Amino acid sequence: xxxxxxxxxxxxxxxxxxxxxxxxxxxxxxxxxxxxxxxxxxxxxxxxxxxxxxxxxxxxxxxxxxxxxxxxxxxxxxxxxxxxxxxxxxxxxxxxxxxxxxxxxxxxxxxxxxxxxxxxxxxxx
Numbered sequence: 001x002x003x004x005x006x007x008x009x010x011x012x013x014x015x016x017x018x019x020x021x022x023x024x025x026x027x028x029x030x031x032x033x034x035x036x037x038x039x040x041x042x043x044x045x046x047x048x049x050x051x052x053x054x055x056x057x058x059x060x061x062x063x064x065x066x067x068x069x070x071x072x073x074x075x076x077x078x079x080x081x082x083x084x085x086x087x088x089x090x091x092x093x094x095x096x097x098x099x100x101x102x103x104x105x106x107x108x109x110x111x112x113x114x115x116x117x118x119x120x121x122x123x124x125x
Contacts, residue, residue: 021095
């Protein structure tokens with residue numbers, strides 16, 4: 001599957017952005033989708049994941065209560081709504097997908113087989 005991430009940009013602290021991850025596969029509903037981010041000089045980290053079909057969502061502690069992940073399987077797209085953004089949320093955000101993950105792997109970037117190109121989110125203070 002090919003993934004296309006979009007929606008990044010420059011926003012002030014406290015603002016909102018919605019990222020999209022568009023997939024090429026008609027079987028998108030059978031994929032777990034994850035969002036990861038990588039800030040300059042830091043390792044890539046887990047942000048959120050959504051299970052297959054109309055699935056459960058999982059979040060890193062640092063974004064709980066501020067970020068919401070969803071999916072629209074009819075549009076083959078997953079979303080990451082980011083509210084109350086903070087300067088520390090500045091990073092390149094990547095979406096990833098995989099069909100065979102188990103729950104314990106959702107936060108492990110090495111477990112995902114398919115990746116989008118990344119979209120830059122910059123939060124100014």
